[in-house]
Amino acid sequence: LIFVVPAIAYLYIFGSGLMAGSLIRNFLEGGKFPRHWITVLEIIPAFSLYRGLYELSQYAIRASETGNPGIQWSDLNDHTNGMRDVMIIIIVEWLVLLPVAYYFDYAASVGNSSGLLSIIKRLLRKNPTWRRIAVNEVADNDVHVEMEKLDIIKERETVDQVLQQRNSGYAVVCDDLKKVYHGKDGNPDKYAVRGLSLALPYGECLGILGPNGAGKSSFISMMIGFSKPTSGNAFVQDFSIHTDMENIYNSMGVCPQNDMLWEMLTGREHLQFYGRLKSLSGSALDLAVEESLRSVNLLLGGAADKQVRKYSGGMKRRLSIAISLIGDAKVVYMDEPSTGLDPASRKSLWTAVKQAKQDRAIILTTHSMEEAEVLCDRLCIMVDGRLQCIGRPKELIARYGGYYVLTMTTSSEFEREVEDLALKLLPNARKVYHLSGTQKYELSKQQVRIADVFMAVENLKRRVEVQAWGLADTTMEDVFVKVATGAQSSDELS
Numbered sequence: 001l002i003f004v005v006p007a008i009a010y011l012y013i014f015g016s017g018l019m020a021g022s023l024i025r026n027f028l029e030g031g032k033f034p035r036h037w038i039t040v041l042e043i044i045p046a047f048s049l050y051r052g053l054y055e056l057s058q059y060a061i062r063a064s065e066t067g068n069p070g071i072q073w074s075d076l077n078d079h080t081n082g083m084r085d086v087m088i089i090i091i092v093e094w095l096v097l098l099p100v101a102y103y104f105d106y107a108a109s110v111g112n113s114s115g116l117l118s119i120i121k122r123l124l125r126k127n128p129t130w131r132r133i134a135v136n137e138v139a140d141n142d143v144h145v146e147m148e149k150l151d152i153i154k155e156r157e158t159v160d161q162v163l164q165q166r167n168s169g170y171a172v173v174c175d176d177l178k179k180v181y182h183g184k185d186g187n188p189d190k191y192a193v194r195g196l197s198l199a200l201p202y203g204e205c206l207g208i209l210g211p212n213g214a215g216k217s218s219f220i221s222m223m224i225g226f227s228k229p230t231s232g233n234a235f236v237q238d239f240s241i242h243t244d245m246e247n248i249y250n251s252m253g254v255c256p257q258n259d260m261l262w263e264m265l266t267g268r269e270h271l272q273f274y275g276r277l278k279s280l281s282g283s284a285l286d287l288a289v290e291e292s293l294r295s296v297n298l299l300l301g302g303a304a305d306k307q308v309r310k311y312s313g314g315m316k317r318r319l320s321i322a323i324s325l326i327g328d329a330k331v332v333y334m335d336e337p338s339t340g341l342d343p344a345s346r347k348s349l350w351t352a353v354k355q356a357k358q359d360r361a362i363i364l365t366t367h368s369m370e371e372a373e374v375l376c377d378r379l380c381i382m383v384d385g386r387l388q389c390i391g392r393p394k395e396l397i398a399r400y401g402g403y404y405v406l407t408m409t410t411s412s413e414f415e416r417e418v419e420d421l422a423l424k425l426l427p428n429a430r431k432v433y434h435l436s437g438t439q440k441y442e443l444s445k446q447q448v449r450i451a452d453v454f455m456a457v458e459n460l461k462r463r464v465e466v467q468a469w470g471l472a473d474t475t476m477e478d479v480f481v482k483v484a485t486g487a488q489s490s491d492e493l494s
């Protein structure tokens with residue numbers, strides 16, 4: 001469609017211009033063709049345009065021969081030149097076709113025609129939520145029982161409030177964003193993102209956690225303009241991702257999941273290129289490049305001036321991060337930024353990101369809970385295209401945690417004793433893991449005292465050989481597993 005429509009439009013304009021050129025001139029100069037039929041033909045825009053240009057040229061030729069001025073406003077009253085009809089036709093068509101063009105442009109930009117009625121409603125809405133685009137709801141034909149959590153509802157309310165304001169002061173606002181990949185060859189549609197609403201202020205780093213296929217990359221690819229949302233909208237610095245992507249690009253930085261680098265260019269050349277794209281030049285550009293290279297440890301050993309094909313995977317990753325941050329990008333997306341980095345590089349990368357987030361908004365996807373806790377002010381967990389929870393890491397741990405994890409490894413003949421110990425400490429202790437002698441139990445913090453656990457283990461050790469044991473507070477990883485498995489099993493049930 002992308003190629004066929006412009007080709008047809010081009011052929012139409014070219015063909016109708018050619019026809020208008022030969023027909024109008026012959027009809028006018030032949031004098032036999034009825035004048036009113038010429039006016040009817042002028043309804044075709046190319047014909048009225050040609051007629052207007054023809055008349056202007058006739059007046060101009062006469063003016064050059066006689067020394068008189070060319071066409072005057074008063075000549076519109078002269079019926080023989082047909083200029084008044086031409087002007088009326090052009091103005092009326094302009095008034096009619098402009099809204100029609102706007103409509104088709106709009107329908108194409110939301111990727112889903114939403115009907116003339118909804119656009120008119122949007123324009124006429126008395127007290128409009130001015131930035132919300134009424135688009136067709138995705139025919140979400142699953143029967144998932146929506147049991148929205150309070151934090152998700154609160155985030156939705158914040159989004160609603162923010163959308164009422166013209167200058168929100170928020171860096172990113174997502175309004176019920178959805179993405180459906182239409183199934184090909186008889187395959188069913190894939191609902192990758194099912195109505196994401198969130199509001200991100202400046203200076204915040206939001207981490208998106210989720211199992212493989214949760215929809216994290218699909219969300220980011222909509223936000224950076226790689227793909228169009230099926231419905232819903234998002235605003236980056238108050239610019240819509242449907243209509244203002246050009247403006248968004250000026251202040252956006254992206255570190256994609258797969259490094260997109262030119263093998264033959266050096267790291268420094270990459271940064272110079274992207275710096276210039278962000279309108280940096282001269283000494284400001286040199287300074288920014290130097291700073292970026294330093295922040296991701298690419299100055300050591302002349303790495304900055306080596307071609308990227310000679311870089312290790314980790315060096316490429318660090319360069320991608322530097323590219324995403326150069327030029328004072330105000331909103332930065334990082335898709336699994338530390339994948340493939342060794343621990344030292346990861347730590348220096350985290351320092352760079354921490355420094356960078358002071359005055360920008362960062363959206364970061366990751367599978368590393370440690371990274372999420374170190375870098376992110378807020379975290380959300382996404383499962384099967386839906387947000388399951390959102391909040392500060394400590395809040396989430398407190399909400400979904402509330403228990404200690406007792407881990408113990410013995411030889412398999414003593415597994416029964418370990419189970420007895422856990423149940424004696426807490427009759428409703430929950431076994432969450434059991435594999436060849438290693439068992440894990442969740443013990444409610446409110447019902448168990450740490451001192452009792454230590455005493456019970458000491459007693460057990462007198463009778464049984466305990467190879468290893470540990471008592472840990474709930475970690476983000478526990479929260480993640482709990483939320484993700486809980487959501488997946490509720491999806492399976494529904």
Ligand SMILES: Nc1ncnc2c1ncn2[C@@H]1O[C@H](COP(=O)(O)OP(=O)(O)OP(=O)(O)O)[C@@H](O)[C@H]1O
Pocket residue numbers: 181190191192210211212213214215216217218219
């Ligand atoms: N172009 C596409 N066409 C069809 N389905 C797609 C397409 N891209 C992604 N999907 C599907 O959409 C779902 C979400 O994919 P996405 O890549 O967004 O997940 P993710 O959370 O980023 O996963 P990961 O952590 O593995 O990167 C998956 O089931 C995936 O198979």
